[in-house]
Amino acid sequence: TQSHSEVSRVKNLDKLQMGKHEVETWYFSPYPVEYAHLPVLYICEFCLLYYPSFTQLKRHRSKCTLLHPPGNEIYRYDDISFFEIDGRRQRTWCRNLCLISKCFLDHKTLYYDVDPFMYYCMTIKDEFGCHLIGYFSKEKESPEGYNVACILTLPQHQRKGYGRLLIEFSYELSKVEGKLGSPEKPLSDLGLLGYRAYWQEKIVELLLNSDDEISLEEIAQKTAITHGDIMHTCQALQMIKYYKGGHIIHLTDAVLEQHRKTMSKNRRSINPAALKWKPPV
Numbered sequence: 001t002q003s004h005s006e007v008s009r010v011k012n013l014d015k016l017q018m019g020k021h022e023v024e025t026w027y028f029s030p031y032p033v034e035y036a037h038l039p040v041l042y043i044c045e046f047c048l049l050y051y052p053s054f055t056q057l058k059r060h061r062s063k064c065t066l067l068h069p070p071g072n073e074i075y076r077y078d079d080i081s082f083f084e085i086d087g088r089r090q091r092t093w094c095r096n097l098c099l100i101s102k103c104f105l106d107h108k109t110l111y112y113d114v115d116p117f118m119y120y121c122m123t124i125k126d127e128f129g130c131h132l133i134g135y136f137s138k139e140k141e142s143p144e145g146y147n148v149a150c151i152l153t154l155p156q157h158q159r160k161g162y163g164r165l166l167i168e169f170s171y172e173l174s175k176v177e178g179k180l181g182s183p184e185k186p187l188s189d190l191g192l193l194g195y196r197a198y199w200q201e202k203i204v205e206l207l208l209n210s211d212d213e214i215s216l217e218e219i220a221q222k223t224a225i226t227h228g229d230i231m232h233t234c235q236a237l238q239m240i241k242y243y244k245g246g247h248i249i250h251l252t253d254a255v256l257e258q259h260r261k262t263m264s265k266n267r268r269s270i271n272p273a274a275l276k277w278k279p280p281v
């Protein structure tokens, strides 16, 4: 659902500076008009307020006391934390997050009404604070059963396995809720790549770790991935075989080879024991 005016609007800002990173924007984002034609917009990486010049940002930084996102820290393991932020309680912070995020997302209207969403923000810690890496938003009530509305890894941190961590975390929340979940459609091209990779990895992992045949239902119960997403993934990978009137999921050599490569990257994963969370009421 994209309004025509939004499609036709061209990219405005060129670059965002966040912490020590300067990144090029990809798409239009509705920052106030007085900021629209600046070559660089300077963002406080902790409170997400934005400034037209480095001097102004510096002045702000000397007064800003925030060292992590607002909200509750619901997960901490090694240097990775997740903060749960209620859009209604932290309107300004969440709106500013959406403005940043819109710079890298084109296929959705980002809701300026942040109230109906919770924001799950992932940070990495060093001696200066908890730096934002990415986040996903989630409707407080989703009649369609979506467990993610929007998901983003900040571009300076992409392709390092953080998107996978965000996705994994979203399914851990669904497991606690006792529900299956799926990301809101449509997915962007990058979103689809990220999700396909995750679904594939989880399904293959389960197939490898089960001696007996495993049913679609069992895969869904263990991963919180919906039947539809499991089926699509297996179909795309040609892992469905029709056998005696039913279908079975089986591993192919090509899929196994790909799985071996993924595993050899030795990327981080979420430690479910470090999640301290109850579904918000």
Ligand code: ACO
Pocket (backbone or CB within 6 Å): 104, 105, 148, 149, 150, 151, 152, 153, 154, 157, 158, 159, 160, 161, 162, 163, 164, 165, 183, 184, 185, 186, 187, 188, 189, 190, 191, 192, 193, 194, 195, 197, 262, 265
């Ligand atoms: N090209 C090819 N494959 C990719 C790419 C890419 N550019 N990006 C991710 N993948 C696949 C790969 O298989 C990758 O594994 P690999 O690096 O081992 O090959 C796998 O996804 C996981 O990649 P991560 O590094 O974990 O993902 P990343 O941190 O880059 O985040 C994300 C992925 C969140 C989709 C990111 O690209 C992003 O923020 N994009 C812009 C915003 C966006 O489009 N969000 C999704 C919208 S849909 C929705 O919100 C529901």
Ligand code: ZN
Pocket (backbone or CB within 6 Å): 044, 045, 046, 047, 048, 049, 060, 061, 064, 065, 066
């Ligand atoms: Zn600040």
